Amino acid sequence: MISFAGGYPASDLFDTAGLQAAAARAWQSSMRCLQYGPTDGLPELKTQLVALMARRGVTCAPEEMLVTTGSQQGLDLLLRVLLDPGDTAVTEQPAYPATLQALRLQQAHVVTVPVDGGGIDVDVLAARLASGSIVRPKLLYTVPTFANPTGATLTRERRLALLHLAVQYRFVIVEDDPYGDLRFAGNAVPSLLALASEVEGARDRVVHFSSLSKVVAPGLRVGWTIAPAEIARRCVIAKQTVDLCSSPWTQAIATQYLAAGSLEQHLPLIAQAYRRKCEALCDSLRTQFGSEIGFHQPEGGMFVWARIPGVEIDALLPNAIAGKVIFVPGKAFFADDPDTASLRLSFAAPNEDEIREGVARLKRATQASRTASSASAHA
């Protein structure tokens, strides 16, 4: 089976040597690893993360940051402190399913805005806010850079427009940024949090999540939240009740890994490997499918979002599995009105040969689905 389905980073790209060395250094302060740590994270890790964010163009104070068990926990904590049942939350569509699930768990009223190759359509959002078809949203959730599932990156112009809307309509932009460092083509676009300093009043309107899961290793379970100090404080209080603290041991390892500069050394290797995988996938899709498939080639991240017009992806999936290739049907990423011709292909895990063979299998499965569909139409 060749899998384009996973959302996991490539295991064979983990910097095992660097992480082993970091673990050995962390253990030199074994009590730090073994005892409870502060709920908001080890101070030395926060120092490293503040420095990392500075390299990404963001100035932040330690009291605006908390360390979480992956950025997923950051979202859970934020929604718990920010959302009351029935509050309106806007998400891009298609969107990361765990976010939709987290919003439902908080009984939010979920409103969706479509995404294109340039990210969430801010003009549509502006029009719907102006017309009153979206009323008093509490927050808007977006993965603006190499989104899951679309791979799309929000343009700089749209980022600025979105920040202005957040100030005008007084909602919080929840910027989820696990993939931003995985750029392998095109020019960098500052995060919404970095750009917020250019829009008066916007900095108080952005909560930013990031993580080491996609650029170092998920097993550390080290994510972080940057939020206005009062929101950060409330998230820390919630985390006291939720799990007291994330593992200080893996936090200590992450501290040593970052302090040694290993992220900067190793990250280009990951990005280049993903570039080659992405090119293999996109080239194969073009070669095998030609104009039969539509997709936008991403400039980073792990995902290609595709449409095969005229093919019911739900019907394609069993044929694909029979042909030993798997992917995620696009409808999993829709809160409403699913696009049944869409699918998400992750290029992170398979190697380039597997990617090319996987696309060939996908093509054969698509032909089988078309033949079956045509036969049933004529039956």
Place this chain on the structure above:
Amino acid sequence: MISFAGGYPASDLFDTAGLQAAAARAWQSSMRCLQYGPTDGLPELKTQLVALMARRGVTCAPEEMLVTTGSQQGLDLLLRVLLDPGDTAVTEQPAYPATLQALRLQQAHVVTVPVDGGGIDVDVLAARLASGSIVRPKLLYTVPTFANPTGATLTRERRLALLHLAVQYRFVIVEDDPYGDLRFAGNAVPSLLALASEVEGARDRVVHFSSLSKVVAPGLRVGWTIAPAEIARRCVIAKQTVDLCSSPWTQAIATQYLAAGSLEQHLPLIAQAYRRKCEALCDSLRTQFGSEIGFHQPEGGMFVWARIPGVEIDALLPNAIAGKVIFVPGKAFFADDPDTASLRLSFAAPNEDEIREGVARLKRATQASRTASSASAHA
């Protein structure tokens, strides 16, 4: 400053050699440490924990168990899937404050039942259920063995009576058991979960939390929940949204530690050290305070609960801090109607000399408080 205030286990009792060896063995499967793991926990860890529970007299299946970020997260997940706003939750009183906070976060209606030296007063509970002064409780939370804060252990008779009440009134017993293995005196009493097999229908009414935090090291953040399969399944679904998984790296270390039998080897050392510390504390309290203080000497755990009748503990605390000794005023552990003469003393962290000196300081601070109180009464 000598601290009786902490709830942390003694750092100098951690089995650093055993944990270092376990970490080295875990790293032999480095991909297991670094990649995402299953939401319900690494299967090999669950195998070890099922075996550990069997040694504690509990038979359970893997699908009745999930691994959590400390047992604290187990409680948070359970309350999220079990409680609706306004549901009645019964707790022992005094109780662990984070539990009270977690219940409030879920907007529970909290009802308290008093604790004495034999744990929660099940006769009072039975009477209040029979009279209708407690109506349709959804759950009852208890730390039945070496409770935080009281150190008390629920008697076997009361355990059986409580299990019968849970069946009769259809509530869930939430048994939090982080300290049960820290017995250093008296005879073992089976957990409520173990005894549930003796009461028809009771096994479906018990959710059990345990943790390696107090018997191995909190930094692992490894706790576990045992619940009826349907409740466990719902907790796992909630955990997918909350943090995807607890750190597989520290789970892998815990697996190796347990598989090597290190817990059984090292635990007696911790228990014996705590026995000596507990005896030092209780002997000093008797020597210094005589009949001026009331307390029940615990048979395990980390805490002594004391009362100094006629002394306002809130007024004592600043005198104690000025005299370089600290503790937690008892009122922190009350949901309502606080006992202002009570205090919690933890013997886990200080050594025996510090404990004796700390009690002497506490005695001097108490005398100062009485003198001040008497002076103000005569002023």
